[in-house]
Amino acid sequence: MAHFTKANSIYEWLDQRLALTKLWKVLAAEYWIPKNINFLWAMGVVLMTMFTILVISGIFLLMYYKPDTKLAFDSVNYTIMQEVWFGWLWRHMHAVAASVVFLVIYIHMFTAIYYASYKRGRELIWISGMLLFVTFSAEAFSGYMLPWGQMSYWAAQVITNLFGGIPFIGDELVIWIRGNFYVSDPTLTRFFMLHVFLLPLIILMLIGLHFYTLRIPHVNNQDGEDIDFDAEAEKYKAGLKKEAKVIPFWPVFLSKDFFVVSVFMIFYFYLVFYHYDFAMDPINFDPANPMKTPPHIYPEWYFLWSYEVLRGFFFDVGPLSAMDMGLIAFGIANVIFFFLPWFDKNDEVAPAHRRGGFFIWFWLLVFDMIILTIWGKLPPTGFNAYIGYVAAVGFLALFAALPALTARRRGLLMLVIITTLLLFIVGYMVYAETMESGIIVALLFLLFYALFFLSPVVVKRVGGAK
Amino acid sequence: MNRELKILAIIVILVGITYWGIEPYAHSVMHPHHEPATFKYEDLKPLNVKGDAARGKEAIVNNGCTGCHGIEAAGFPAPMDPVTASATYGVNPPDLSNIASVVDRKFLANFIKNPVHAALLEHKFSDSKPYPMPAFYGSDQDLADIVAYLESIAKKDISTREAYEVACMRCHNLKYDNLTVLGEKPKFKNDVERAEFELNLAKYEANLQNYLGTTPPDLSMYIRSRGPEYIRDFVENPQKILHGTAMPRVGLTEAATEKVIKHLEKVGDRKKEKRERLGVWVLLYFVILSVLAYLWKKEIWKEVI
Amino acid sequence: MKGLPMADQERRSFIGKVFGGFAAAGGLAALYAMKRTWDPLPSVMAAGFTTVDLSPMKPGELRTVTWRGKPIFILKKPPTDNCKKLPDEPKKRLVKIGDSDYLIVIGLCTHLGCIPTWEPDKKIFHCACHGGEYDACGVDTFGPPPRPLDIPPFKIEGTKLVLGEEGPEYLKLVGKA
Numbered sequence: 001m002a003h004f005t006k007a008n009s010i011y012e013w014l015d016q017r018l019a020l021t022k023l024w025k026v027l028a029a030e031y032w033i034p035k036n037i038n039f040l041w042a043m044g045v046v047l048m049t050m051f052t053i054l055v056i057s058g059i060f061l062l063m064y065y066k067p068d069t070k071l072a073f074d075s076v077n078y079t080i081m082q083e084v085w086f087g088w089l090w091r092h093m094h095a096v097a098a099s100v101v102f103l104v105i106y107i108h109m110f111t112a113i114y115y116a117s118y119k120r121g122r123e124l125i126w127i128s129g130m131l132l133f134v135t136f137s138a139e140a141f142s143g144y145m146l147p148w149g150q151m152s153y154w155a156a157q158v159i160t161n162l163f164g165g166i167p168f169i170g171d172e173l174v175i176w177i178r179g180n181f182y183v184s185d186p187t188l189t190r191f192f193m194l195h196v197f198l199l200p201l202i203i204l205m206l207i208g209l210h211f212y213t214l215r216i217p218h219v220n221n222q223d224g225e226d227i228d229f230d231a232e233a234e235k236y237k238a239g240l241k242k243e244a245k246v247i248p249f250w251p252v253f254l255s256k257d258f259f260v261v262s263v264f265m266i267f268y269f270y271l272v273f274y275h276y277d278f279a280m281d282p283i284n285f286d287p288a289n290p291m292k293t294p295p296h297i298y299p300e301w302y303f304l305w306s307y308e309v310l311r312g313f314f315f316d317v318g319p320l321s322a323m324d325m326g327l328i329a330f331g332i333a334n335v336i337f338f339f340l341p342w343f344d345k346n347d348e349v350a351p352a353h354r355r356g357g358f359f360i361w362f363w364l365l366v367f368d369m370i371i372l373t374i375w376g377k378l379p380p381t382g383f384n385a386y387i388g389y390v391a392a393v394g395f396l397a398l399f400a401a402l403p404a405l406t407a408r409r410r411g412l413l414m415l416v417i418i419t420t421l422l423l424f425i426v427g428y429m430v431y432a433e434t435m436e437s438g439i440i441v442a443l444l445f446l447l448f449y450a451l452f453f454l455s456p457v458v459v460k461r462v463g464g465a466k
Numbered sequence: 467m468n469r470e471l472k473i474l475a476i477i478v479i480l481v482g483i484t485y486w487g488i489e490p491y492a493h494s495v496m497h498p499h500h501e502p503a504t505f506k507y508e509d510l511k512p513l514n515v516k517g518d519a520a521r522g523k524e525a526i527v528n529n530g531c532t533g534c535h536g537i538e539a540a541g542f543p544a545p546m547d548p549v550t551a552s553a554t555y556g557v558n559p560p561d562l563s564n565i566a567s568v569v570d571r572k573f574l575a576n577f578i579k580n581p582v583h584a585a586l587l588e589h590k591f592s593d594s595k596p597y598p599m600p601a602f603y604g605s606d607q608d609l610a611d612i613v614a615y616l617e618s619i620a621k622k623d624i625s626t627r628e629a630y631e632v633a634c635m636r637c638h639n640l641k642y643d644n645l646t647v648l649g650e651k652p653k654f655k656n657d658v659e660r661a662e663f664e665l666n667l668a669k670y671e672a673n674l675q676n677y678l679g680t681t682p683p684d685l686s687m688y689i690r691s692r693g694p695e696y697i698r699d700f701v702e703n704p705q706k707i708l709h710g711t712a713m714p715r716v717g718l719t720e721a722a723t724e725k726v727i728k729h730l731e732k733v734g735d736r737k738k739e740k741r742e743r744l745g746v747w748v749l750l751y752f753v754i755l756s757v758l759a760y761l762w763k764k765e766i767w768k769e770v771i
Numbered sequence: 772m773k774g775l776p777m778a779d780q781e782r783r784s785f786i787g788k789v790f791g792g793f794a795a796a797g798g799l800a801a802l803y804a805m806k807r808t809w810d811p812l813p814s815v816m817a818a819g820f821t822t823v824d825l826s827p828m829k830p831g832e833l834r835t836v837t838w839r840g841k842p843i844f845i846l847k848k849p850p851t852d853n854c855k856k857l858p859d860e861p862k863k864r865l866v867k868i869g870d871s872d873y874l875i876v877i878g879l880c881t882h883l884g885c886i887p888t889w890e891p892d893k894k895i896f897h898c899a900c901h902g903g904e905y906d907a908c909g910v911d912t913f914g915p916p917p918r919p920l921d922i923p924p925f926k927i928e929g930t931k932l933v934l935g936e937e938g939p940e941y942l943k944l945v946g947k948a
Contacts, residue, residue, distance in 0.1 A: 035770060038470050060808045077687055078642050081737065083814060085807035088737040089744070107477065241770045255759075255766040258790075262756040266749060273745025278489055285691035285734075286683075296496045301488050370480065374487030378495055751797055758790040765786055 028250035032233050034221035035247045041219070042260035043108040049261050050101040050268075051207075055200065057094040060087070065146065067192040069185045072148035073287045089272075092280070096272045098140055099279035102302035105133055113340070114362055116224055116349045121217035123341045128210040130338045135203050137303070142195035144300065145188060149284030154297050156183045156191070162310075165327040182290070224349035296379070304376030305369045305395075309333045311376075312392025314385045315430045318442035325445075329392055332452075336399050343399055343456050345407035347463055357405050361398060368394050386431045393423050393448075400452040403459040412455065419448050502695070503702035505570065505720040510584060513575040515610040522615025525608040531562070534599070539563035539619045548648055552670045555598035556677025558636055566613070566620035568633045568725075573717030575613050578602050585714035586705050598677075626732065629725035633718055634685065637674060642686035643733045647671065678712040689734040694727050701726070820935035822928075825868055833889045835878060838934040842878035842886055843923055844896075845932070846907065849874045853894045854908035864908045864919065866940055869930050876909045876920035887920075896920070 007013035015021050033041075064084055066075040080087035109129065112118055118126035141159065145152045160177050164170040179186030218229055227245050236244035247253055271279070278301065283294050299307050313325035320328070336343075352359040371391045378384050397420035404412035423444055429435035523540070526532060534551075536544030538561055544551070548558040566574060577584040581599045582591045591597040602609060621628070627643070635645055644651050648667055654660040675681045688697065699706065701723050704713040718726070731738060821838045823845065828834060830848035837843070848871050865872040880887050885900035895912070896905040903914035910919045922945060926938030 038473060040473060056805075060805065063808070074641075077734075079812070082642070083812045085810050086804045087808065088741060089804065090808065092741070103481065244770075247770055251766050252770055255763040259756065259759040259763045262752055262759040265752040266756065269745070269748050269752060273741055273748065278485070282691045282693065285687040287687075301484075304488065366480065370484050370487070373484055374492070377488045377492040751800075755790075755793055755797065758786070758793055762786045762790045 028254075029248055030233065030237075031249035032229050032236075032246040033219050033249055033253045034225075034227055035245055036221040036223060036225070037219075038222060039256070039260050040107065040111040041253075042257045043104055043111065045254070045257040046104050046261055046264055047101065047108060048207075049264075050097050050104060051203070053093060053097045054101065057090040057097065058196070060084075060090040061094060062196060067146070067189050069148055069188055069288070072146060072188065076147045077285065092272045092276055096268065096276050096279045098143060099300065099302070100268055100271065101136065102140070102300075105136065106302070109133065109337075110362075110366065113365075114352045115220055115222065116344075116351070116355075117220040119341050119344060120347060120349050122213075122220065124213040125210065125217065126341060127338060128206055128213050132203065132206050132210060133337075134334075135199060135206060139195060139199045139203065140300065140302070142191040142199065145191050146195065147284060148188065148288045150286040150288055150292075150294050151281055151284040151297065153183060153288035153290065154293055155299060156187060158297070159299075160187070162327070162330075165323070220349065222351060224351060226349070298377055301373065301377070304374075305372035306330060306333055306376075308372040308376035308388050309392045309395060311380050312372075312388040314380075314389060315427075315437040315441075317437060317445050318439075329396060333395060336396075339456065340402075343402040343406075345403045345456075345459050345461050347461065361402065361405055364394075365398050368398065383431075386428060389427045389431070390424055393420065393427070396452060397423075397448075400448065400455060403455040407459045407462045409459060412451075412459065416451050416455070419444065419451060423448060500699065500706060503699045503720075503723075505702055505718075505723070507570060507573050507576075507717065510572055510576040512572045513579075513606065513610055513613070515606045517607075517610030517612070517614030519611070519614040519618040521608075522611035522613070522618075525604065525611045526562075526615055529602070529604045529608060529612070531612070534559040536561045537563055537619070549666045549669050549673075552673035552677075557598065557674060558670070559599070560632070560636055562616055564620050564624060564628065564632050566617040567622070567624045568629050568719065568722035569717050570719045571613060571617070574616065575609055577717060578609060578612065584717065586703070587712075587714050589710060590712065624725070626725045626729035629722050630729045633716055633722060633726055637678075637682040637713075639682075639684040640686055640733060641684050643729075647674065680712055682713070685730060685733075687734045689727070689730040694731075697727055697730065698723055820933060823932045823934065824930065825873070825932055826930040830871065831891065833891075836934075838923060841923075843934060844874065844876050844878040844889065844920070846874040846889070847871055849907040850894045851908060854906045854910065864910070864922070864944070866925075866927070866944065868927050868932065873932075874907065874909055875922060875925060875932065877923050878920070880916055881911065881918050881920060882914070882916045 004016055007016055011020070061076075061080060064075060064080050064087065066072055076091065080091055082088070112126060112129070141155070145156050160174055160183060163177060164174045166173060175181055177187075178184070179190055218227070221227065225245075229246060232244045232246040236246055236248070281300075283296070286294070298304065310326045310330040313322045313329065316322050317325050346355075346358075348355065352362045368391055371387070372395065375384055375388045375391060380388055397416065400420075401413055401416040403409075404416055426435065426437075426441050426444060430437050430441065526537070532542050533545060534555070536542055536559075540563070544559075544561060546554065551558045569577075573584060579602045581601065582588055582597045585597075587597065624632070630640065630643075631645070631649075634640075635649070636647060639646050646667055648663075648670055652659075652663070654663065671681065692700070696707070700708070701716065701718055704711050704715055819839055821836060821843075823834075823836050825845070825847070828845070828847040831850065832847050834845045834847075835842050836845065849865070851865070851872075864874065864876075866875055867873075878886050880898040880900065880903055882898065882901060882903050885898050887896040887898040887903070887905065889895075890897050894907045896909070898904070898914070898916070901915050903916040904912050905916065905920055906912050908919075909922075911917070922941070923934055924937040925941050926933040926936040927940055
């Protein structure tokens with residue numbers, strides 16, 4: 001039991017009971033971050049800012065929104081947008097933040113991949129981060145449904161239909177998710193519950209977890225150097241601030257974060273006030289009409305790469321229909337990032353530009369995801385269908401190749417590359433109708449998926465350099 | 467510092483390419499470019515006869531127009547109430563008092579002469595399925611006189627709301643402006659009045675749906691779901707934008723179309739001006755904040771680098 | 772702080788304060804916007820006015836209308852002969868509209884808010900909740916009510932009564948003129 005004497009100030013009184021000074025040191029004044037970082041390290045705080053904006057703007061929207069299929073559209077587009085004082089501002093801020101947050105998530109995620117911040121003790125930071133990505137995706141999807149416009153309705157229809165592809169339980173699962181045979185009022189209200197209560201709660205807990213997982217391994221740095229944080233902290237505290245390799249979270253790390261956030265706000269608010277169609281799709285200003293699908297429907301931009309993997313397969317393979325092939329690839333694509341620490345067989349923590357083949361792999365991945373994103377928006381007809389196929393197979397191939405690449409197993413790597421190229425070629429031949437999708441295609445895919453699933457299991461982890 | 471600018475440049479380029487692909491490029495693929503509206507109605511021939519408004523006042527009765535159309539401004543009430551009219555004709559023949567305030571003169575003459583042709587509805591109406599308004603069998607002089615008369619009684623400077631009412635309201639509800647296809651929704655004194663109005667509205671809408679084959683959409687949010695350019699082009703020639711549509715070409719002048727669009731903006735995007743003005747202040751604020759943040763960051767980091 | 776020239780230290784505090792202050796100002800602006808979002812909507816404020824046409828009313832007739840969710844009693848030519856409680860009070864609580872006197876009061880008992888019933892034969896308003904009574908001029912005569920029935924803000928426009936606006940007759944009646 002702590003010893004309680006008469007306090008000389010309010011602060012001291014609170015400090016005796018809550019250990020405020022110690023807490024401040026642990027969380028801020030003596031929470032050590034490497035000095036060797038760049039502005040990409042500020043993306044975490046940018047995300048916190050975006051999340052805060054989403055919560056606060058959400059609170060005000062919640063005051064006037066009506067979760068009923070007959071009332072929802074007007075509550076948003078009449079009451080909130082045109083009657084409520086600054087209602088239009090909260091709605092614009094909420095919609096744009098919900099879109100921009102994914103841009104920052106992707107930058108944050110790819111920073112981690114580039115600098116190898118997902119291995120050697122940091123696996124749980126990576127996994128908690130991926131869990132946040134999945135939860136944010138669910139949050140965005142449920143939120144998009146709420147205005148009950150044409151896109152809201154049809155996105156709900158298509159995405160809930162996806163679950164019908166699961167064998168045996170699929171059809172019943174779809175009805176269970178929707179709360180009805182078709183997307184309707186029960187669907188809206190349960191996704192409202194998810195969006196406003198359950199998912200934000202889970203997100204808050206995951207954020208706490210994500211922050212906690214950072215503490216023991218510490219934040220990474222631009223060179224992947226394994227810093228002795230205790231020694232460097234002592235140097236800093238002794239006054240050797242320029243020589244120390246670390247800086248305290250407050251005020252040094254945060255001062256740079258504040259600058260990055262301020263500049264980011266210029267970009268963000270420019271979008272909020274003047275350029276928001278990408279986040280507030282015009283089609284969603286049509287009230288939901290279950291009898292009429294809009295001529296063009298597509299998910300929000302941040303789901304496009306995944307959507308394109310889903311539609312990338314345009315021919316049957318063996319006993320599996322094209323739709324099944326797409327569903328399998330889609331399912332894999334959405335979880336594969338979780339397994340990145342185990343697909344990378346090399347212990348080395350270093351930036352990609354010092355990891356030879358990995359540098360090429362990284363930029364191929366970025367390039368592939370941009371292609372998937374853009375083609376996910378285009379109508380999947382004609383040659384675009386083939387490009388989608390190449391990009392989708394390419395995405396899986398990159399992960400299939402990663403164990404061999406990072407373990408420097410040249411032979412295996414060659415095998416993966418050749419199998420992939422053969423798939424590209426037969427894909428083109430099926431597209432050009434010079435070949436039927438028969439036994440050869442089926443065997444190639446079998447080999448491809450065998451390599452995909454067996455490589456991470458069979459290839460042994462290789463020790464890193466320094 | 468250099469490295470950070472390089473990183474920023476890479477991000478900006480990659481995001482820029484992605485943005486270009488999913489927005490301007492993709493939308494140009496989904497909505498191929500078409501020629502913008504000219505409002506010249508070049509497919510119609512002008513009526514090269516000088517009209518006399520005084521003669522037109524008689525001609526409009528002698529040629530049977532007031533048999534279906536009311537002209538409030540001249541003291542001719544509508545021969546039928548809107549609901550009965552819609553049951554008979556499919557749609558309520560418009561009151562002609564202000565028709566010339568919004569409709570192009572050349573179009574008006576052509577429409578009276580051959581409604582189906584002017585309205586571009588040949589794909590829907592023919593001899594076997596006649597258009598509710600018959601073609602004009604009077605002389606060209608009568609026609610010119612009628613047009614002159616209609617122009618003489620039309621309000622010269624109608625409001626944006628009136629322009630909407632004359633041009634669009636008979637088929638399109640405008641919920642956010644309290645306008646139904648039967649007109650402005652009145653304040654109901656009791657439940658019986660409300661029920662009667664709603665019954666009439668439902669009947670009218672059912673007749674309209676039957677006549678057109680589809681329900682014309684409520685236009686409250688059209689300014690945001692379609693945008694001013696689309697609406698302009700669509701109004702000038704519906705068939706060009708939505709081939710096969712049941713909407714007739716209504717022959718508005720460019721000025722009237724601008725008024726309608728302005729009204730739709732008032733109804734569907736009332737806060738636009740406020741939004742654009744506040745934006746300037748907010749952006750200015752963050753520019754200043756960024757400068758201050760930078761100065762503070764520099765001070766703090768001076769000790770550590 | 773060790774090793775810092777004094778000028779630097781002062782400048783850092785100064786810039787820090789300016790930055791913090793400017794950020795706080797932005798926060799205040801945001802709080803203002805949030806406060807405005809809580810404001811009742813324009814349509815709600817507009818609905819705060821009810822117009823009543825009094826011309827078809829008969830003497831001794833009680834009409835109840837709704838204003839801002841509250842019942843309003845309008846009693847044309849109330850039987851003032853039993854308004855005895857406060858001798859000069861009765862006339863002062865009536866409003867002359869056209870050529871008749873009207874009693875216009877909020878129909879909520881000033882005790883705990885139940886709606887009293889007008890009993891024309893007894894010429895009183897009787898509240899069933901706790902037995903409170905008011906005379907035909909709205910003055911409390913019996914039971915727990917602490918004060919007469921309240922008068923709502925109103926304005927006279929010819930033979931029409933506009934509830935919600937404070938007209939000169941209203942101000943005179945409540946002693947604010």
